[in-house]
Amino acid sequence: MRSNLMPVVGITVLALVVAACGETAPSQPAGSPGAEGGRLDLVRERGQLICGVNGALPGFSFLDQATNEMSGFDADFCRAVAAAVLGDPEAVEFRNLTTDTRGPAIQTGEVDVLIRNTTWTVARDTSWGLFAPTTFYDGQGVMVRAADGIASLEDLADATICVQTGTTTELNLADVFDARGIPFETETFSEIEQTYPAYDEGTCDAVTSDRSQLVATRTTLANPDDHVILDEVLSKEPLGPVAPLGDDQWFNVVKWVVFATFQAEESGITSSNVQDMVGSEDPVIARLLGGEGDLGLGLEADWVVDVISAVGNYGEIYDRNLGPGTPFELERGLNSLWTDGGLLYAPPYRS
């Protein structure tokens, strides 16, 4: 063993020394964005946006069996970014990521943008990537079997709770239950496809996640009507797109694509009337639709027209994927425009 190990150790040490000395030398790996030649150029060159999504969460991003396409609220925001940058909402390569792989994927820049029902926290904002405006204000909820007669968190004393690892949910669960002195057990999984079947089979008495996720996945359980979501909300879960750290231009693009969908709804611009609105009398609408050219994002002047024609304004995206007429029928609630008492508020799109 010794004779086998020594050369390996020697070479490793040698390599580390060389690496430490030659820190100036190493070249950029292909495809990774340097400080110059940012991600906006990289995406344009590639002709495709690589968007990290969940891929297994109905309503947000999942493979639609009928159309065989990635469908959902998050998926539509991927298309919105692609439409803004490339003028083509279908120029998206969706990458399915688990809770374990999403962090490294955005940290290393494997994906151009992460739109995977990801909660904005200070640690993620500094170590994962920059969070664009929240697209979905959510809160953590708990789903239980109706037959168990559970009304509050206190009723869950000594219960086993299924939760996904590597989520804020996992941390909030411990915070809230410990703070209230409620003893509990967890059963943790790294994928949605393991968590909910395990709960459905009966290994857990409850499952906790973002309320929207509970509503969405309830439809996939064997008997959706046998399960209820408790009224209590355990935490704030602002979900939004994430752009890689250290590229301000690209971050601004992602940020303003989201704002554009807010502003379009506020100004009454929809996918059906956007073409007529171009050159509107209203200066706010005219500017938004490119009347004053590019205001510094480095995109085509009429990029908002491309976005809205492709996916519609925020209200359209929401209603199409989560609103009435979908199996989820989620109320807009906090996800209404500020003019309707919600939290969606876009800064002025002007010079």
Next chain:
Amino acid sequence: MTAAPGVDHRHASVPPWRDVRILRVVAQVAAVAAVAAALAWLGGNLVTAMSERGLAFGFGFLDNRAGFAIPDSPMPYEANDTYGQAYLVGLLNTLFVGVLGILLATVLGVVVGVARLSDNWLVKRVTGTYIEVMRNTPLLVQLFFLYFAVLLQLPPVADSIALPGSVYLSQRGLFLPAPQASPAFGPWVALVAMALALALLGRVTSARRKATGRRTPPWGRIGLAGALGAAVVGWFAFGAAPLTLQVPELGRFNFSGGMSMSTPFTAILIGLVIYTAAFIAEVVRGGIQSVRRGQVEAARALGLSEGDTLRLVVFPQALRIIVPPLTSQYLNLVKNSSLAIAVGYPDLFKVGVTMSNQTGQPVPVIVLIMGTYLAISLVTSLLMNAYNRRVQVLER
């Protein structure tokens, strides 16, 4: 390094670029340089990539509050503890599964390996089928099958299967009564320990008697009798029994009290054991078949029974062949235990993945995990190599 041409007169006329001795050295230096350069490139890449993204390489986060709960913790752990303690929980779980898995897989593997050579047609076929199925399907698939298709299909906890002796089996796991120490436990243990110490002394004196031929009192027997006596008398003498059985009781959601084997733990343990045992069985079969037929015939001629032949003649010789490949099976088992993540058992890898996720520090965490598995594997091989030296024939 530089073999000077001309020193060896037979090769004096060979130019350096055709001198085999020089070419060999040059080739080796080039190979080392190439490997070192590749590693340096990778390392440098990592360093620049991390500094570009403002990620520091360090283990300071191990002292931070972890904030997540871990089921199946073998030591007291709660969400308020540090990442360092979470890592320890994972390490202990891995070692626990590893050690238990190795023991059980060895027993099962030896039995199956011997049975595979049986003259009984049925036994031979059944074990043969078992080995082929287990060796030729992926472990991950087997684990999923075991977890979702077998263990989760057990009745829910409210309708647990009640086995005799307050043992309950459900999809949540196996719940057993646990011995519980009462205040009388300490004195009782002291009494038994004293008697056992006497018995140990007995062994020493009897060894001396054998060596010197001097007569000594039979301390060993006195000690053993004392130990048994102390255990029996002590059990009743202290008023309360030193050990009581705590029976699991069904609460609102789950059993409490007693011992339990959770479903994830059962899944990974059984999965690893039956998978690795199939490989061990083949190793054992190979070892046994390597013992020359004459040895068995000689043992029979001496009138040894079938069992004694195996135990005294075949196995000691087979072990020499068995132990080295057995070591790699042990290493495989420990490394395969990282698949516990698939069934939700918080072993080293699963806790590590959660840590890397919650800290946003994947590189240090992965380095830590790799270093730990490497250390476990090296210690395992060290022990097995020591054992191997013991069973090898001393060449004379």
